[in-house]
Amino acid sequence: MSDLGFPLAVLAELTHRCPLQCPYCSNPLALEAASAELTTAEWKGVIAEVAELGALQIHFSGGEPTARRDLEELVAAASESGLYTNLITAGVLLSRERLADLAKAGLDHVQLSFQDSEAAGCDRIGGHKGGFDKKLDCARWTVELGLPLTLNMVVHRQNLEHLPQMLELAERLQARRVEIAHVQYYGWAYLNRAALMPTRQQLEAATAVVEAARERLKGVLVIDYVVPDYYARRPKSCMGGWGRQFLNISPAGKVLPCHAAESITTLTFDRVGDKSLREIWLHSPAFEAYRGTAWMPEPCRSCERREIDWGGCRCQAFALTGEAATVDPACALSPMHEAMQDLATAESASAEREFTYRTRKAGVAATRAPEPIDG
């Protein structure tokens, strides 16, 4: 691939430890233990490689990245090497002093998650009592310290009715941006799909609310909107194509083509330190597996959209069919498409409200390949 450059942004998942237990967490079911995490020196080596290879932004995520006591040091290292630094946090472990220290270390942007627009829902969905009030404090401090604030809102059947209030909250907290992201169903979210799947009517109503808000709040609040694809006709261009634009480093240093890639249990991943990041990006078998179009079966291979959506999402194909190198069922050309939509429709109408919360124990119990659907 002659046009393959190094990614512009890298996601550094510093830890899988987290005080929240969101049932749609993007971490794998098999959560890494603290003892498996890269050391401060190892992360600094990774940051230097990331900058050297030409990335411009680094996102510090988790788990909860503020659970690492060396976060200030890592932010400083990234900032000094010229990277734009972004903190993706639940906000509940931060004090005003620590946030000020992070700002002083060169932090450029704070992305703060809210699980709902009000305390009861936020604390129940996140599985963390008192979390909502701490998040409000964190948002206020971020703005007071002069850092740009983005609110991250993951939406699903159990909080979509509050979407207008979520947008009001973002406006009230003086966020510059808000991300309204429908749940994507891999790992934990796949496990909790029946409790999360929105109805088609909810999805349509949400899209209308977002479009109206974008008009009303133009120049005040930037709204990014991620739609779910269980009701789509064409798959999303997942990660802008596997191994083309994105790279994720796990707490233990595994280099992943996307944050859900470990859900494809047939893949093995290289680790930082064992090889250079450049070597891994260019030649790691996990990156080469679905890069470009050569891996594609029909109807993808001869599809005129093959370099637009890159065959959709490999993790979704694997979760739903048991085979990653097949058509993403979100595509209307997939033989599984109708079964996927029927599944979404049926689950969205279910009365299920109970979650399997994200805990290490639940992850161990659930670590098995998800059941494919019958097509």
Added chain:
Amino acid sequence: MSAPETARERITITEQSVPGLPAGVKLRFDKQRDQWVILAPERLFVLDAIALEIVKRCDGQASVGAIVDELAATFAAPRDVILKDVGALLQDLADKRILAASGAA
């Protein structure tokens, strides 16, 4: 290169506006790809030669009118054409919340 956050309403760029990059928005040369970019929250904008000439003058000191005067002199181009281009670009950046402006009085 920073300008204060403005009130919670849409900025309207006029000749009197004094534009600057707010906190968390950075103009940077991307040497790997030989291009100028604006880095912003979850965003990256590649600047063409014209946009770069405009953005690098947004220092929180010069007004839009002064920037336009300077560009018209530097590039020997009609002022009204430049004013239109500069106004459109800066309004677009302001609407994306990657430009602040003060002194619009």
